[in-house]
Amino acid sequence: MKVPFLDLARAYEKHASEFDARILEVARSGAYVLGRNVSALEEATAAYLGVDHAVACGSGTDALHLAIASIGIGPGDEVITSPFTFAATVEAIEYVGAQAVLVDIDAGTYNIDPGRIEGAITNKTRAILPVHVFGLPADMQPILDIAGDMELAVIEDCAQSFGAVTSSRRVGSLGSTGAHSFYPTKTMGGLGDGGLVSTNDSELDRRLRELRNHGIAEGGEHVRLGFNSRLDEIQAALLRIKLAHIDAANDRRRQIATHYNELLSATGAKIPAEPAGTHHVYGYYTIVVDDRDTLRQELGEAGVATAIYYPKPLHRHRHFSSSCRFGSLDIADRVASGCVSLPIFPEMSDAEVDYVATTAAALLA
Numbered sequence: 001m002k003v004p005f006l007d008l009a010r011a012y013e014k015h016a017s018e019f020d021a022r023i024l025e026v027a028r029s030g031a032y033v034l035g036r037n038v039s040a041l042e043e044a045t046a047a048y049l050g051v052d053h054a055v056a057c058g059s060g061t062d063a064l065h066l067a068i069a070s071i072g073i074g075p076g077d078e079v080i081t082s083p084f085t086f087a088a089t090v091e092a093i094e095y096v097g098a099q100a101v102l103v104d105i106d107a108g109t110y111n112i113d114p115g116r117i118e119g120a121i122t123n124k125t126r127a128i129l130p131v132h133v134f135g136l137p138a139d140m141q142p143i144l145d146i147a148g149d150m151e152l153a154v155i156e157d158c159a160q161s162f163g164a165v166t167s168s169r170r171v172g173s174l175g176s177t178g179a180h181s182f183y184p185t186k187t188m189g190g191l192g193d194g195g196l197v198s199t200n201d202s203e204l205d206r207r208l209r210e211l212r213n214h215g216i217a218e219g220g221e222h223v224r225l226g227f228n229s230r231l232d233e234i235q236a237a238l239l240r241i242k243l244a245h246i247d248a249a250n251d252r253r254r255q256i257a258t259h260y261n262e263l264l265s266a267t268g269a270k271i272p273a274e275p276a277g278t279h280h281v282y283g284y285y286t287i288v289v290d291d292r293d294t295l296r297q298e299l300g301e302a303g304v305a306t307a308i309y310y311p312k313p314l315h316r317h318r319h320f321s322s323s324c325r326f327g328s329l330d331i332a333d334r335v336a337s338g339c340v341s342l343p344i345f346p347e348m349s350d351a352e353v354d355y356v357a358t359t360a361a362a363l364l365a
Contacts, residue, residue, distance in 0.1 A: 003343050003352045005305035008184050010347035012191065015241055019191070022237040029233070034213070037236035042196070044243055045180075050173045051198045053205035056231035057212045060159045060181020063195035064092035064129075066229060067177040070197075070207040071153045073098050073126045078325070079155075080120050081129040082112040083313040084332045089131055089157050090314055092179075094323060098126070102315055102326035108273045110134065110286070110335055114142035120327075121146075127153040127176075134309070135187060135253070135283035136274065137166035140174050147175075155179065158198075160283035162188040163250045167277050172198040177208075182239055187253070187283050188246050194235045252346040253282040256353050260285055260342060263357040267364035284309055285344040292340045295363060302359050307341045 012019065026037065038056050046054035057063050073079060075097035081089055083102040090100040103120050106113040112130050128147055130138035138156075147154045154175030158164075162180055164171045172178025182194035197208050207224075210217050215226025242249075257280070261271050270288040274280045286309060289295055296306050313332040314320040342356055 001352065001355045002303040003305060003348075003356055005307050005341075005343050006185060006345050007347060008189075011189070011345070014347060015245070018241050019238055022241060023234055026233045026237050032233050033230050035233045035236075037233045037240060038231050041231075041236040041240050041243070044240060045196060046198065048243060048246075049170045049178070049198050051178075052200045053198070053202065055197045055199075055205060055208040055212060056236060057195045057197065058229035058231060059193040060179065060183055060186070060195040061088040061092060062212070062227070062229040063179035063181065063197045064088060064155070064157060065095050066208055066211050066227070067155050067179045067197045068092055068098070068127070068129075069096050069211055070204045071127065071155070071176060073153075076124060077126040078122060078124040079127045079129050080117055080125060081157075082131045082133070082332075083315050083324075083326065083329050084110055084310060084335060085131040085133060085157065085314065086159070086310070087314065087317070087320070088159070089129065090320055090324060093129070099124075100320075100324045101125070102324050102329060104329045104331050105335065106139070107331050107335070109136055109139070109275065111136065111138040112143075113331075114139050114146065117143065117146055121150060121152075125150070125152060127155055129155045129157060130175075131157040131159075132161035132164055132171050134272065134286050135161045135164055135281040136272065137161065137164050137171050137278050137280075139275070140166055144174065153177075159183075159186060161281055162186060163246050164281045165279035173200070176201065177204060182235070187250060187281050188239065188242050190235045190239050190242065192235055194231050194239065195229075196231075249346040250281040253344055254280070256344050256348060257282045257285055259353055260344075260357050260360075263361040264364065267361055269360075269364050282344055284341045286339050286341045288335055288338040289340060289364065290338060292338050295360075296340060298363050299360060302363075304356050304359055305343060308339060309341050310336055310339070312336055
């Protein structure tokens with residue numbers, strides 16, 4: 001059997017008739033940017049996340065950038081975040097002229113370790129930026145407590161975790177802002193790029209809407225230096241369809257992960273954690289093994305595609321090794337040296353899921 005790591009064509013086919021009808025409707029409307037579909041998506045997403053405001057934008061990276069900029073973070077400021085994430089997390093910090101301070105991760109969850117945050121805070125620190133990596137919410141309560149005590153903003157990176165829940169609240173609703181990605185590979189992916197910022201702060205909502213559209217306020221006045229980060233109507237229309245099915249899609253991811261866990265828990269692999277009070281949505285199913293290269297080779301020979309998220313933490317990359325401030329990041333290094341992600345997407349067949357699980361379990365036995 002051949003099992004792809006991801007098959008976006010299947011995701012399209014699942015809702016093809018709805019997608020095609022909505023695309024044609026937008027094409028015939030003559031309204032293509034920041035129209036009624038964007039407004040409807042923002043309203044529906046805010047309701048789903050349980051926040052007062054949602055501002056759609058051009059990409060997940062833009063969502064992070066706009067979220068940071070809306071708070072007023074800039075040159076001379078520091079933002080504390082994780083080294084075990086995609087580059088966009090730190091890029092967005094650097095776009096505004098601030099410096100990223102990397103704090104090591106928790107060995108069980110691969111999210112930022114709250115116990116290490118206070119030691120990294122200086123008089124330059126303006127925000128904490130936890131990443132809900134692989135679909136698992138970060139340990140938010142201690143982060144929020146630290147932020148409250150130190151008067152820091154909390155910016156949630158929800159790029160891999162749309163729909164995840166912690167302490168009965170969806171990610172993106174706990175911090176000052178939440179940044180979401182609609183890149184096609186995400187839990188709620190579109191047919192192109194897209195992003196969204198969630199917030200309960202009406203002032204941040206106003207700034208975000210100005211920032212995404214060239215700094216234009218109501219009335220047409222350019223009140224600040226802004227950007228061109230407008231979600232187009234076709235993507236918004238398609239994402240409205242995906243939003244209606246997001247819980248079912250995430251439930252299927254959880255079913256797949258449960259089967260993987262059942263078969264892999266008896267092997268030497270470290271399977272994903274799901275602490276009490278969290279609802280993991282498995283944007284990626286990532287295990288940690290002793291000999292990753294051999295496992296990947298053998299799975300590939302058996303027809304199972306795999307990927308590595310992330311082969312190197314950010315502090316091991318040439319640019320970020322000099323641009324970021326950090327101390328010991330031993331756990332991030334250790335996890336990155338052994339992590340490997342197995343196929344997990346809602347359209348996988350039961351036969352494919354079982355084949356991946358049994359094949360991996362046999363190789364790891």
